[in-house]
Amino acid sequence: MERIKLKILGLSYSMAQTGAYALILTDEADLHRIPIIIGMPEAQSIAIQLEKLQPQRPLTHDLIKSLTDSLSVTLKEVFIYRLDAGIFYSELYFETPSNTIKIDSRTSDAIALALRFGCPVYTTPEIIEKAGILVSQEVREQQQGEIHNSVINVEENQYKDYTVQELTKLMEEAIQREDYETASKYRDLLKTKKK
Template sequence: MDRARLKVFGLSYKSMSHTGAYALILAEEHDAFRVPIIIGIAEAQSIAIQLENLHSQRPLTHDLIKSLTDRLGATLEEVFIYYWEAGIFYSELRFRHGEELLKIDSRTSDAIALALRYDCPIYIAAKVIEQTAIPVADTEVIKEHLEKVQAQIEKAKEAELTEEDLKRLLAEAVKNEDYESASRYRDMLNARKSE
């Protein structure tokens, strides 16, 4: 098996952390395993709207992309999750335009949002399955995996923050009475000053 077909199993509506990340759970079509993916608020909203057959007053970005590709005569045939590294999934949109197959790099959350709008299959590479899939019987492992991936993402994001960013986040946290985050930002600022 070089790849497996996935379906959207669910979307967590509870924030995974103070950053507002959500968990998108993909399941193998026969429910043998699940693949949790951390996604942002905007993508979670777009996916949720499509899953629940709701309509927004104005087109969301993914609706706009579908309208545009429809007008240009291209159809999304499939989404392929082909690579995973350091908590980040890499995906490809495979559009058909006449006889031509167009492969376009995409964030996985955007790819899933579009796959739902096109009702097209979602596939995952065997190597990515080996690295990220969690057997259905082990739901506690899914929770631990999500927390671990979220921590990796947070650490990478925090490393990119400038001193000004940290001061702004600290002020926002204090204003919102989020003293746990404020303490963390203060400690990060102090650590940078002592370097």
């Protein structure tokens, strides 16, 4: 199975869900953003590690790291293997002195642990295709080319009476909220309008 290495960009507050955060991942080529909605405790644990802060008492992920270290077990990699109904599924691959153990995990916990162990995070091209938001204008234009030029898009019809200025404002607001998926839809609608 083909796998793509991911990097952890950071966190942003989720406008979609109150009290939730968006964990932003990117592929190694930095062409896609993959937002994953996570809870506040996991966001706090990830933020503390990203900022290299030391909490007064160990957090749960720190405890897991201490426990595995004392047992001579290390996390070798995290694999985000499935996306179903907006939920990401991950596996942790731990290496013991005698074998490798695969454990199912929530993606937010897996990322928090990956940061502590300094191990790589991988996913599949299918997940990047489903959840990734393309951020490179040049690549986006190459992929679209002449494909779907004649297809009527429901969203285009919904916004057909909007002016270029109105669509631009909506796109800028989505970017400010770091809602890249919505921003890319507005950008595509703007392209259609400008033709």
